[in-house]
Amino acid sequence: MSMTNDLYWVSVLGYIVITLTILIRERKYIYHNEKVGRAFMPLVCISLTFFVVDFLWGLCLVKAIRSDVVYYASSALLHVLAVVTTLSWLCYVLQYIRCPRRYRYVIQFVSTVLLLSEVVLVIANFFSPVLFRIVDGEYMRCKYALATSFNVYSVFVVVLLGTLFTMMRRGIRANGCTRCKAVLFSSLIPLLPGIMNVKYFASPFFSMGFMLSVLILYVFVVTAAREKLYQSKTKFLQNMSHEIRTSLNMVYGFAQLLGMPEGSWTDEEREKYNTYINDNYRMLDLLLNDLIEYTQTNQKTFGVSCEPVDVAKICDSTLQSLQFAQSKSKQVQLQNELPDGFTIKSDARRIQQILMHMLFYGVQFASSDELLLSAKLNAGALELAVVDPNSSMSGMKELPVYVKNTLYDPDVDDLGVRIELCHRMACLLGGCIYIDTKSKDGVRIVLQIQNIL
Secondary structure: OHHHHHHHHHHHHHHHHHHHHHHHHHHHHHOOOOHHHHHHHHHHHHHHHHHHHHHHHHHHHOOOOOOHHHHHHHHHHHHHHHHHHHHHHHHHHHHHOOOOHHHHHHHHHHHHHHHHHHHHHHHHHHHOOOOEEEEOOEEEEOOOOHHHHHHHHHHHHHHHHHHHHHHHHHOOOOOOHHHHHHHHHHHHOOHHHHHHHHHOOOOOHHHHHHHHHHHHHHHHHHHHHHHHHHHHHHHHHHHHHHHHHHHHHHHHHHHHHHOOOOOOOOHHHHHHHHHHHHHHHHHHHHHHHHHHHHHHHOOOOOOOOOEEEEHHHHHHHHHHHHOOOOOOOOEEEEEEOOOOOOEEEEOHHHHHHHHHHHHHHHHHHOOOOEEEEEEEEEOOEEEEEEEEOOOOOOOHHHHHHHHHOOOOOOOOOHHHHHHHHHHHHHHHOOEEEEEEOOOOOOEEEEEEEOOOO
């Protein structure tokens, strides 16, 4: 045991260095507003506090600090912080595995009771030794010394059993199993050295187990989640690059038309091409603003500006732009059933952006050589639909699956990212996107906007 006592402070010093390394590494990500790292930081900070107090207690243990007062104070703090760090670990795990609220409240209530009981025991120890006492520079355990071990390790046991039950009920290969495996290992590892710590209390077994648990969470949770986030960023930026390139091609194409010799176009046609160029320039400005906002805030947010929108003109401009962007030779006809001069108060650029994605999707999967872009009113709502008259648009069944996914899922392909972008923008416009397979006109991808007056 003398060798263990001599190396106690060395071991805990290593845990302090590892925790500081994680803390310093994560600071640069906090400035980028990453939710994953920001949620992990309180656990790291509390763990660092615990290891510092544990290091101080180890110095007293090996007689590097010869003060009974410091030894007693560090021992009291160590008992409380052991429970606090375990409960902070528990709170992070409950958040990570997205524990249902009703179960979370029960577990947190029981955990609070454990913490309060530990505080009561530490306070009572000042009046009558019930946990420990310091006699001639020696730490000696008392009657309720194992209460701290019970409060700590019972938390890991409950999480371990709960995780095993969840994995058995869902199946090992079910969605979210990776999270369960991370929690399973991070709750199992502290228990193994903890068994030794109950007998050999003057050994850094608990610190060792807890540090390994934090490292597992850091690798599985923060690092893995950050890798997924990086992949989703790549997909998002690829999609934005595609949209920017499409708009640039449109501007270039219409500019070439205007550069043709005098007399090639009438004044009315030139004015129309100028309008198309202006619309696509505004679309480029919108896309670049989205890209700048995303790089600054690290969040996929979309701004919406409300102004009077001529829906028929937006549909016509989108169809004209599609001619310069589509890779498949399919014709799209406009079927306008709106009143003359019909306008709504919305964001014209967002509507055009959604329509362009819908048309790309329709051109890619429609079995017909001719599609319809329908614009009409239905029960007080505006409906813009891409229609396949043959009612056999392959791949349409995948749209609802994409809508349920998020942009942070690296398993969703580029098309799924575009559909999810449209879904989010439609919600901002006060509408939704859905598939109508029962219409007599054929299969339809529908953008419906409510409250158009």
